[in-house]
Amino acid sequence: MILLTRKADFSSAHFYWNSSLSDAENERIFGKCANRQGHGHNYTLEVTVAGEIDPVTGFVVDLKQLKDILEHEVVSVYDHRHLNHEVPEFATAIPTTENIAIAIWRRLEGKIPNARLHRVRVYEMPDLFADYYGEHQ
Amino acid sequence: MILLTRKADFSSAHFYWNSSLSDAENERIFGKCANRQGHGHNYTLEVTVAGEIDPVTGFVVDLKQLKDILEHEVVSVYDHRHLNHEVPEFATAIPTTENIAIAIWRRLEGKIPNARLHRVRVYEMPDLFADYYGEHQ
Amino acid sequence: MILLTRKADFSSAHFYWNSSLSDAENERIFGKCANRQGHGHNYTLEVTVAGEIDPVTGFVVDLKQLKDILEHEVVSVYDHRHLNHEVPEFATAIPTTENIAIAIWRRLEGKIPNARLHRVRVYEMPDLFADYYGEHQ
Amino acid sequence: MILLTRKADFSSAHFYWNSSLSDAENERIFGKCANRQGHGHNYTLEVTVAGEIDPVTGFVVDLKQLKDILEHEVVSVYDHRHLNHEVPEFATAIPTTENIAIAIWRRLEGKIPNARLHRVRVYEMPDLFADYYGEHQ
Amino acid sequence: MILLTRKADFSSAHFYWNSSLSDAENERIFGKCANRQGHGHNYTLEVTVAGEIDPVTGFVVDLKQLKDILEHEVVSVYDHRHLNHEVPEFATAIPTTENIAIAIWRRLEGKIPNARLHRVRVYEMPDLFADYYGEHQ
Amino acid sequence: MILLTRKADFSSAHFYWNSSLSDAENERIFGKCANRQGHGHNYTLEVTVAGEIDPVTGFVVDLKQLKDILEHEVVSVYDHRHLNHEVPEFATAIPTTENIAIAIWRRLEGKIPNARLHRVRVYEMPDLFADYYGEHQ
Numbered sequence: 096m097i098l099l100t101r102k103a104d105f106s107s108a109h110f111y112w113n114s115s116l117s118d119a120e121n122e123r124i125f126g127k128c129a130n131r132q133g134h135g136h137n138y139t140l141e142v143t144v145a146g147e148i149d150p151v152t153g154f155v156v157d158l159k160q161l162k163d164i165l166e167h168e169v170v171s172v173y174d175h176r177h178l179n180h181e182v183p184e185f186a187t188a189i190p191t192t193e194n195i196a197i198a199i200w201r202r203l204e205g206k207i208p209n210a211r212l213h214r215v216r217v218y219e220m221p222d223l224f225a226d227y228y229g230e231h232q
Numbered sequence: 233m234i235l236l237t238r239k240a241d242f243s244s245a246h247f248y249w250n251s252s253l254s255d256a257e258n259e260r261i262f263g264k265c266a267n268r269q270g271h272g273h274n275y276t277l278e279v280t281v282a283g284e285i286d287p288v289t290g291f292v293v294d295l296k297q298l299k300d301i302l303e304h305e306v307v308s309v310y311d312h313r314h315l316n317h318e319v320p321e322f323a324t325a326i327p328t329t330e331n332i333a334i335a336i337w338r339r340l341e342g343k344i345p346n347a348r349l350h351r352v353r354v355y356e357m358p359d360l361f362a363d364y365y366g367e368h369q
Numbered sequence: 370m371i372l373l374t375r376k377a378d379f380s381s382a383h384f385y386w387n388s389s390l391s392d393a394e395n396e397r398i399f400g401k402c403a404n405r406q407g408h409g410h411n412y413t414l415e416v417t418v419a420g421e422i423d424p425v426t427g428f429v430v431d432l433k434q435l436k437d438i439l440e441h442e443v444v445s446v447y448d449h450r451h452l453n454h455e456v457p458e459f460a461t462a463i464p465t466t467e468n469i470a471i472a473i474w475r476r477l478e479g480k481i482p483n484a485r486l487h488r489v490r491v492y493e494m495p496d497l498f499a500d501y502y503g504e505h506q
Numbered sequence: 507m508i509l510l511t512r513k514a515d516f517s518s519a520h521f522y523w524n525s526s527l528s529d530a531e532n533e534r535i536f537g538k539c540a541n542r543q544g545h546g547h548n549y550t551l552e553v554t555v556a557g558e559i560d561p562v563t564g565f566v567v568d569l570k571q572l573k574d575i576l577e578h579e580v581v582s583v584y585d586h587r588h589l590n591h592e593v594p595e596f597a598t599a600i601p602t603t604e605n606i607a608i609a610i611w612r613r614l615e616g617k618i619p620n621a622r623l624h625r626v627r628v629y630e631m632p633d634l635f636a637d638y639y640g641e642h643q
Numbered sequence: 644m645i646l647l648t649r650k651a652d653f654s655s656a657h658f659y660w661n662s663s664l665s666d667a668e669n670e671r672i673f674g675k676c677a678n679r680q681g682h683g684h685n686y687t688l689e690v691t692v693a694g695e696i697d698p699v700t701g702f703v704v705d706l707k708q709l710k711d712i713l714e715h716e717v718v719s720v721y722d723h724r725h726l727n728h729e730v731p732e733f734a735t736a737i738p739t740t741e742n743i744a745i746a747i748w749r750r751l752e753g754k755i756p757n758a759r760l761h762r763v764r765v766y767e768m769p770d771l772f773a774d775y776y777g778e779h780q
Numbered sequence: 781m782i783l784l785t786r787k788a789d790f791s792s793a794h795f796y797w798n799s800s801l802s803d804a805e806n807e808r809i810f811g812k813c814a815n816r817q818g819h820g821h822n823y824t825l826e827v828t829v830a831g832e833i834d835p836v837t838g839f840v841v842d843l844k845q846l847k848d849i850l851e852h853e854v855v856s857v858y859d860h861r862h863l864n865h866e867v868p869e870f871a872t873a874i875p876t877t878e879n880i881a882i883a884i885w886r887r888l889e890g891k892i893p894n895a896r897l898h899r900v901r902v903y904e905m906p907d908l909f910a911d912y913y914g915e916h917q
Binding site: 153 | 522524526527535536537599600601602603604605607608632633634635636637638639
Binding site for chain 6: 233234235236237238239240280285288289290291292294295296
């Protein structure tokens with residue numbers, strides 16, 4: 096078994112707000128992230144798949160196909176979008192780095208032929224990232 | 233003369249739109265940046281100052297003071313803000329990387345004791361940046 | 370379960386020397402790191418915590434609180450310090466990258482509310498780093 | 507147990523071609539990588555070893571020795587070489603990132619005194635890398 | 644006047660050889676770069692243009708158009724190619740970092756609407772790069 | 781004319797202290813950098829040379845020779861050293877980033893065959909650097 100990781104980027108706006116909390120509580124918990132005008136980030140996504148190497152190609156996964164899946168399932172939906180207002184999963188979940196990683200896992204799971212999704216890593220900034228290995232880990 | 237450069241970061245939302253153009257023209261010119269829900273970036277700012285070294289300190293400029301000026305004049309105004317809606321200079325100017333560099337120059341010019349502002353560089357993403365050297369260059 | 374990683378930086382001096390060895394042995398084993406005048410590095414610390422996402426906040430761990438813990442427990446003690454002379458754990462342990470990772474683990478273990486310390490990674494330079502997962506791994 | 511990782515670089519030429527397939531199939535599968543004139547990359551290798559810290563040195567592994575092993579076993583063989591034409595393991599295996607990681611594992615396994623090889627990571631580019639943990643993982 | 648810089652990447656093979664020199668002289672001057680099987684690099688190109696900001700768009704240069712020009716004039720010709728064998732300018736000039744920078748300048752000069760080509764920077768590796776400002780500088 | 785830049789690294793200890801000032805003044809001006817036990821950094825040096833390309837080699841400067849000069853004149857003197865105690869120029873000058881850049885310029889000036897020293901850049905950390913272009917600029 097071998098692991099292959101490919102990166103992709105998306106630039107999005109977001110803010111943190113829980114409408115079941117008071118304004119004061121939102122501001123206490125989320126600080127400047129609670130500004131509902133939104134701010135944004137250059138997110139970096141690292142998707143790791145696991146599998147056996149195909150002896151014909153030397154690949155775990157067709158790289159062009161993997162890139163197209165990331166583009167179609169994630170980048171085309173998240174990039175240059177306001178996550179809170181335009182991406183359905185964040186109508187209810189707060190778009191924290193943790194929740195974005197889980198949402199991307201769910202978008203990709205079962206979509207990658209001949210390989211198993213192993214890890215989704217999302218960097219919100221170079222000094223902050225979340226890793227998700229699926230529900231069974 | 234020697235040059236000293238310090239970096240600072242801010243994360244902001246923005247979009248590109250010229251209200252004197254039609255919707256179709258905005259979309260043709262600005263593409264996915266024309267989405268008025270906004271998207272965002274981790275901007276990196278590099279401010280370069282020029283001057284002579286103070287023989288007492290070995291510094292061109294007091295680094296703590298320079299950091300405080302960048303924080304007060306730029307980061308506290310731009311970070312975790314929606315540039316189009318919350319930063320006054322972008323009520324009229326489109327917040328392109330070029331216009332952000334010029335706006336930061338104007339915010340910093342004349343504010344740095346004992347040194348001359350030499351260059352403002354703004355990275356919107358690691359592969360795109362603008363440099364401004366002031367009006368007289 | 371999800372993992373969240375936050376980076377922090379500190380700049381410190383150190384040298385490698387085991388006083389139970391002869392000068393010649395120290396120089397043979399540690400090479401130029403045995404210079405007792407000391408040299409130094411920009412260390413980068415990556416702290417990974419594991420836990421469940423709080424459905425109210427979308428966070429595994431309060432980011433502001435995590436940053437304050439790293440600052441209080443590690444950065445304020447190590448940054449701009451000579452590790453051999455000023456940090457108590459290196460009065461006896463040689464401040465190698467491995468020993469620094471273990472020392473930081475011990476400083477942080479049990480201090481992070483609602484999450485489990487998963488990994489401490491310390492970069493001495495971009496091309497050299499140590500990972501510690503605790504005694505039970 | 508603690509993990510120590512050291513990076514090394516090599517710059518090599520390669521191409522992807524399976525001589526048991528037709529030209530058309532090679533081009534369909536490998537795209538522009540099928541150009542048999544070759545292209546090339548700045549590869550980055552990360553070698554992770556696992557072990558106990560030697561209480562005399564504070565090291566899992568002697569860093570100078572580890573660097574020499576990477577140089578002798580990998581860099582001197584791969585760097586400034588055409589992988590398909592000059593490195594024996596790629597006379598038969600296609601030099602994909604996955605196969606390079608496995609080949610480096612085989613070159614290093616059993617060569618590192620007092621520590622166990624834990625992981626070989628190979629970056630072909632900053633946005634694509636393979637991880638191999640050995641046959642028994 | 645303001646400067647805008649955009650990066651692009653290409654991965655190519657090359658070697659250094661001057662056929663008017665003896666084999667021994669080639670090996671003395673070019674060392675391991677003289678291996679005529681070729682080796683390769685992930686090159687990074689930074690193209691800087693200078694101009695005035697268009698008040699309608701806030702741009703010095705249309706970014707989509709600039710990206711297309713870099714793709715058409717440089718990347719599509721150099722990427723996944725063997726520079727010595729497949730790129731016409733290197734039939735005679737040795738593809739050193741310096742000569743690649745000049746060749747790219749010549750490919751781009753006069754092709755960028757409404758802006759002046761200011762600088763071409765080519766990184767062969769992260770620790771080596773050449774800058775060219777044109778013949779008149 | 782073309783410019784070629786090569787990077788080199790050194791890891792050193794230093795502190796900031798002007799013995800003609802009182803302890804209180806040193807602490808007010810230099811803050812935590814005034815700790816005379818010292819701290820340290822991974823410095824990155826970028827040396828830029830300017831010249832004409834040699835038509836025989838395609839080089840402005842012999843890269844192996846340039847690397848050897850940087851190693852001999854700078855790295856072997858500064859690396860794994862305490863700048864204040866072991867490098868002669870910092871017996872009198874405070875080893876600020878600015879003064880280090882000037883000291884390296886003086887060490888390199890006139891030593892590079894067939895090319896002119898154009899710029900010395902020194903990074904103390906990734907977010908702070910000084911540039912020196914010589915006395916006549």
